[in-house]
Amino acid sequence: MAANYPTMKRSPLSELGRRTEPPPISWLIQLALSRPRLISLAAGFTDNESLPVEDVRGLLNGILRSRRTGQPALQYGSTQGDPVLRRLTARHIRRLDAGPASSRVYSADRLIITNGSQQLLYMVAEALCDTGDIVLVEDPTYFVYLGILQSRGLRARTVRLEKDGLDLARLEHLLVRLKRTGELRRVKLLYLVSYFQNPTAVTTRFEKKSGALEVLGKFERAAGHPIYLLEDAGYRELRFKGEDVKSSLAVKGRAERVIYTGTYSKPFATGTRVAFGLLPEPVFTAVLRIKGNHDFGTSNLLQQLLAQALATGRYDRHLVELRERYARKARIMSKALREQFPAEVEWLEPRGGMYFWARLPRRLESGPKSKLFREALANNVLYVPGELCYADDSTRVKPNREMRISFGNAVEKDIRTGVARLGAALHKLLDL
Numbered sequence: 001m002a003a004n005y006p007t008m009k010r011s012p013l014s015e016l017g018r019r020t021e022p023p024p025i026s027w028l029i030q031l032a033l034s035r036p037r038l039i040s041l042a043a044g045f046t047d048n049e050s051l052p053v054e055d056v057r058g059l060l061n062g063i064l065r066s067r068r069t070g071q072p073a074l075q076y077g078s079t080q081g082d083p084v085l086r087r088l089t090a091r092h093i094r095r096l097d098a099g100p101a102s103s104r105v106y107s108a109d110r111l112i113i114t115n116g117s118q119q120l121l122y123m124v125a126e127a128l129c130d131t132g133d134i135v136l137v138e139d140p141t142y143f144v145y146l147g148i149l150q151s152r153g154l155r156a157r158t159v160r161l162e163k164d165g166l167d168l169a170r171l172e173h174l175l176v177r178l179k180r181t182g183e184l185r186r187v188k189l190l191y192l193v194s195y196f197q198n199p200t201a202v203t204t205r206f207e208k209k210s211g212a213l214e215v216l217g218k219f220e221r222a223a224g225h226p227i228y229l230l231e232d233a234g235y236r237e238l239r240f241k242g243e244d245v246k247s248s249l250a251v252k253g254r255a256e257r258v259i260y261t262g263t264y265s266k267p268f269a270t271g272t273r274v275a276f277g278l279l280p281e282p283v284f285t286a287v288l289r290i291k292g293n294h295d296f297g298t299s300n301l302l303q304q305l306l307a308q309a310l311a312t313g314r315y316d317r318h319l320v321e322l323r324e325r326y327a328r329k330a331r332i333m334s335k336a337l338r339e340q341f342p343a344e345v346e347w348l349e350p351r352g353g354m355y356f357w358a359r360l361p362r363r364l365e366s367g368p369k370s371k372l373f374r375e376a377l378a379n380n381v382l383y384v385p386g387e388l389c390y391a392d393d394s395t396r397v398k399p400n401r402e403m404r405i406s407f408g409n410a411v412e413k414d415i416r417t418g419v420a421r422l423g424a425a426l427h428k429l430l431d432l
């Protein structure tokens with residue numbers, strides 16, 4: 001029987017516990033689950049049918065085939081991560097960046113394996129930022145990252161995003177303004193989702209990464225401390241058109257200001273949530289200690305699985321197949337959008353990743369309380385309202401006429417049907 005406790009005046013929760021708002025991702029998932037007939041073009045889930053079940057079974061069988069190989073995998077590992085996986089991952093990123101084999105920047109010693117890159121994003125905020133500090137973000141940005149900032153009491157200041165990455169002139173203006181108001185010492189980092197950005201599909205040009213590092217560098221003296229570039233390369237390998245762009249680690253002489261995060265969730269077995277980061281000192285040591293307190297190490301079994309996937313070439317083979325699959329789904333969505341959406345809606349054709357970002361004509365809004373969102377739900381289709389991807393920033397009005405539409409998880413038939421349902425909702429409201 002429940003005890004009859006008296007009502008208390010004060011909340012038992014910490015400041016963070018009280019401040020943390022419900023993450024939008026939770027209600028989006030809840031909405032999708034509560035309506036079985038709904039087609040969700042909102043989920044950031046990956047393609048189900050291509051998840052590598054047979055590869056993973058084969059690799060796990062290999063790891064567990066004997067006690068000698070199986071026992072270490074079923075034991076705790078180190079906080080920093082499995083040495084083989086770290087070496088293979090560091091080499092993989094160095095090769096993508098065409099870095100010299102002798103480069104310290106891509107050393108496995110600077111690499112930490114994490115439970116999803118989400119954990120690294122969180123730990124970097126913990127390691128660098130105090131309540132009230134400022135994080136510079138692209139406008140729009142990855143909405144789950146905004147949740148970290150909100151929860152930790154950090155302030156986001158936004159920088160306009162162009163078709164090829166951040167507007168560097170705006171970045172500089174913003175820093176000048178923050179210097180003038182005496183807030184520069186609160187600026188700790190700039191967060192970029194640099195490849196096939198979630199939500200816009202924009203990829204940042206290499207020159208813009210080096211430009212951003214240069215701009216940040218100019219303000220460090222006045223800030224009194226380093227200002228880091230946190231490059232989230234989560235979608236880097238989901239490229240189906242064009243060439244890879246080098247990461248900011250490859251900008252000459254600037255790697256000490258770059259925190260690079262990547263993940264195996266998107267390009268391989270999503271549910272394993274094995275990810276990694278390359279970090280400079282003193283961030284590296286601080287994050288490693290923080291991870292020691294979080295979980296003192298990512299699942300050893302899953303790390304060994306990833307190490308085997310890389311070592312045996314199964315990872316690379318899977319990626320070829322996956323890229324073809326996403327390319328095909330993107331083509332299907334693009335065709336459906338051209339056929340079903342009103343001519344006034346604009347979008348960028350993605351060259352990788354999982355998202356279309358559609359901008360509606362001025363007279364239509366897309367927010368969670370908008371007529372469009374309600375009409376879409378009535379038609380049994382869900383999108384991510386663009387508004388969620390814009391940080392609270394009192395220096396500009398939050399845009400509210402975009403939608404993030406994903407081709408990641410929906411099957412081909414549902415992509416066509418979902419876009420048709422959204423198109424019908426758009427036509428109806430535009431014709432009113």
Ligand SMILES: Cc1ncc(COP(=O)(O)O)c(C=O)c1O
Pocket residue numbers: 044115116117118119142193198232234262263264265266273274275
């Ligand atoms: C831009 C971005 N960064 C990070 C993550 C987190 O990925 P994970 O924690 O699975 O590595 C996601 C997931 O959707 C993402 O879209």
